Amino acid sequence: MKLSELLGVTVVTTDGEELGRVHDALLVQDGPVGAQGFAGLRLHALAVGTRSFGTKLGYTQGTVKGPWLLRAMFHRPPTLVPWQAIVQRSASRIVVDRRRMDEST
Amino acid sequence: MNGPGGEPAGRQVWAVLELLDRQLVDRDGRLAGKIDDVDFVVDDDPDAPPRVDALLSGLGALANQIGGDFGRWLASIERRLAARRDRAPSRIAWSDVKSIGSSVELAADRDDLDSNRGERWVRDVIIDKVPGAGHEAE
Numbered sequence: 001m002k003l004s005e006l007l008g009v010t011v012v013t014t015d016g017e018e019l020g021r022v023h024d025a026l027l028v029q030d031g032p033v034g035a036q037g038f039a040g041l042r043l044h045a046l047a048v049g050t051r052s053f054g055t056k057l058g059y060t061q062g063t064v065k066g067p068w069l070l071r072a073m074f075h076r077p078p079t080l081v082p083w084q085a086i087v088q089r090s091a092s093r094i095v096v097d098r099r100r101m102d103e104s105t
Numbered sequence: 106m107n108g109p110g111g112e113p114a115g116r117q118v119w120a121v122l123e124l125l126d127r128q129l130v131d132r133d134g135r136l137a138g139k140i141d142d143v144d145f146v147v148d149d150d151p152d153a154p155p156r157v158d159a160l161l162s163g164l165g166a167l168a169n170q171i172g173g174d175f176g177r178w179l180a181s182i183e184r185r186l187a188a189r190r191d192r193a194p195s196r197i198a199w200s201d202v203k204s205i206g207s208s209v210e211l212a213a214d215r216d217d218l219d220s221n222r223g224e225r226w227v228r229d230v231i232i233d234k235v236p237g238a239g240h241e242a243e
Contacts, residue, residue, distance in 0.1 A: 001144075001145045001147050001155060002142050002143065002144055002145070002161070003120055003121075003125075003142055003143040003144075003145070004142050007121065023121070024119050024120060024121040024122060025119070025120040025121070026117060026118075026119060026120075027117070027118040027119070027120055027124075027157065028114075028115045028116070028117055028118075029115045029116040029117075029118060030114055030115030030116075031156055034199060034200040034202075035200045035212075036200065036201070036202065036203045036212045038202055038203060038204065039115065040156055040157065040199060041118060041156065041157040041199070042154040042155065042156050042157075043145060043154050043155040043156070043157075044117075044154065047119075083154045083155070084152055084154070
């Protein structure tokens with residue numbers, strides 16, 4: 001599975017609620033240490049939302065802090081969909097279980 | 106896997122923001138392409154999260170991102186280059202990655218990486234054919 005196969009895909013809940021599209025993927029570096037002494041990355045969650053501009057600039061993820069005016073405009077915490085909450089995945093749609101999302105966050 | 110409060114315990118990396126388009130640097134500090142996609146290995150266990158298996162670089166990976174007619178055109182060029190050199194798609198195994206920062210440092214030599222295929226092709230097929238290409242600059 002490639003990252004490009006996830007980006008832009010529409011995410012809906014099992015109840016039919018549309019959460020938006022996948023804009024980024026949160027990786028966590030806690031995997032086995034490789035030959036270079038560098039730990040592996042696992043896919044922890046997908047950042048989902050209806051707007052992508054703040055994500056492209058890094059405001060949504062919180063990695064870019066200023067200027068304050070742009071931060072105020074674009075910093076809206078993304079909906080994080082934990083990988084374990086995904087119950088079905090195709091090229092055009094990802095279905096998630098809202099209860100599993102709530103349990104994981 | 107998660108720390109107190111449900112937060113992941115390890116370092117967090119945003120794939121699009123912190124990996125895509127990042128410069129790859131080989132073990133000698135030479136530029137070795139850019140990251141165009143990330144390949145995950147997915148376990149049979151549906152609850153097991155995918156793990157990063159390789160970083161993808163070059164026209165073929167970029168074509169997947171772009172999509173549409175232009176993406177298909179880029180993919181055809183990549184296939185042509187791959188056919189000439191009988192190589193797999195440009196991928197850098199995660200085990201070759203030393204660090205992630207403003208660039209991604211690799212433990213490998215760039216001449217051994219597929220990500221450098223396009224530059225090698227230009228050098229071998231175009232630059233080397235230019236009259237005088239074999240002489241050093243005066």
